[in-house]
Amino acid sequence: MIVEQIGEVLAEHWLTILAILGLIGVSGFFSGSETALTAASRARMHSLETSGETRAGTVSSLIERKDRLIGALLIGNNLVNILASALATSLLLSVFGDSGVALATLIMTLLLVVFAEVLPKSWAISTPDRFAMVVSPVVKVFVLVVGPLSSFINWIVRKIMALFGVTFASETSMLTAHEEIRGAVDLLHREGSVAKTDRDRLGGVLDLGELEVSDVMIHRTSMRMLNAEDTSEANVRAVLDSPYTRMPIWRGSTDNIIGIVHAKDVLRALADAANEPQRIDVTKIAQKPWFVPDTTSVPDQLNAFLRRKAHIAIVVDEYGEVEGLVTLEDILEEIVGEIADEHDTEVQGVRQEADGSVVVDGWVPIRDLNRALDWSLPDDEATTVAGLVIHESQTIPEEKQAFTFHGKRFIVMKRDRNRITRLRIRPADKL
Incomplete structure (x- = not known):
């Protein structure tokens, strides 16, 4: 009985069912395109573009204005999702009556999550550069058509955000190029793909401007x-x-x-x-x-x-x-990092102790200490370790005075007049 009823529905509403399936496919295209284009490597696209790959140039032009691109793709995605859900609800209401709403919600949620979100996005993220180049010609045409509407919506969003005190320039990227590179290098270091020395060298280049x-x-x-x-x-x-x-x-x-x-x-x-x-x-x-x-x-x-x-x-x-x-x-x-030759004398500015603490001369630069021990002490207000202690304590400490800040315990071991010459540093959670 149920099989016959399903057959009658398919025969009578086959065009609507095809339209729903087609809209789900288009939704998957928008979802996959959004994932691929936002995850595509700009450096890789630039390299391919210089090698003569025209589609890479199209990808680069699209991701130059990510707010416009994402806005257009979201408009398209939501439009087809709403239309597909409306058609499915109308179809199931005509067949099952009031219970068709619940069925439409359940079925469309399952179909959209699997075939319009998870599947295309998983596919896109596995090969973002290749996926982005494949879809870029179609997406470019769509962005040209829907772009003005996307820009208008982005303008409304910025005005609403401004009411809450959140402002950002349209021409400014949310992440600077240095932040993107630093974040990528740090992530690769944590995953074991980049050695600490290589990470420190790249970080040194990025820090020069500051x-x-x-x-x-x-x-x-x-x-x-x-x-x-x-x-x-x-x-x-x-x-x-x-x-x-x-x-x-x-x-x-x-x-x-x-x-x-x-x-x-x-x-x-x-x-x-x-x-x-x-x-x-x-x-x-x-x-x-x-x-x-x-x-x-x-x-x-x-x-x-x-x-x-x-x-x-x-x-x-x-x-x-x-x-x-x-x-x-x-x-x-x-x-x-430190460059030494056969004529250099080794300076014992940092010494590891058996109890896990570190004895540091006051003149040791914070940046060198961070690099040597993989710490993250701030160096905005002070250049040396002694300067950091004086800045944080707002005084010139006496010998044996101790302070805790930035997750570390600083103990003044030796002071010469108004200069801190030696400190002991240990993790604050190991007092």
Whole structure:
């Protein structure tokens, strides 16, 4: 009896049933297209486009305005879903009476979830780039037709959001390119596809734009310098004993830097003087110093180094007083990590203890500590670990004082006058 009734329904309403099935298929097309186009790799599309793949160019043009694209696809998806549900409800009402509403709701929910959502989206997400290129010509035509309506709806949405204090520019992406790259690299690192060192190097490149030379410079208290008033023998010996190839030289005051002495120039002068250092005047072979403001951005300083073919610059504050020096190597180390050669001396700034704590010298940069231990201490308000403790505590702590912030317990081990010289850091949950 039921089979005969179903056969009569199919024979009488076959056109409506085909229309419903077709609309479900169109809904699946919209759902899969939305998933594929939003998941497609812009870098991959750009590479294919330069290789002559025209459909990749179509995908790139569509995802340049994601709000317009998604709005158009959602309009199309909801339109066909509502129409399919209305037809199914009308059909089942005519056959089963009032109970047809419940049947239509149950059947259409099942069909739409399986064939218009889960199946096409799973298919699209498995090969998003290929799927996106296949559907892009049709989607482009649809967006051209429905695009104005999508833009109008997006305008209404923005106005409504503005009433709640949420504003965003239409030309601004919700995620910047740097954030997308950083998020992808972090995710791949957690999955084990990217090594920590590679993640740190990529993160260093992305972070350069947020840094100033004052964040990466060698502070004046750590600078190795020559005194022009010392004997020639002492200055030559200081250059030869130094692990650095370039050293500033001052006269009268350390704020009065009069030149940069290069070890190669000293060796050349020493050879010309028949290995008699007392005949050498290091001030005459010193190169002219280059002074840069402490607020110079690191990318600008890197470009300036490359443009001037220089390796070292003296960093000064707004009053012209020397704050430190920055080298090309300092900037490169922000990307690749610590660079050591056979003449470098190892600095014991961070030491792991058996109890799980870490003993850190106060001058250690926060960025270096984060990179070494895979921590995430903030470096917006302070450059060194000691500076972070002073900033957070709003005081200059005494020895043995302890503070807890950012998930860590900081214990001041040693203080020299107003400088914190050594701290012990341990996780806050292991006190």
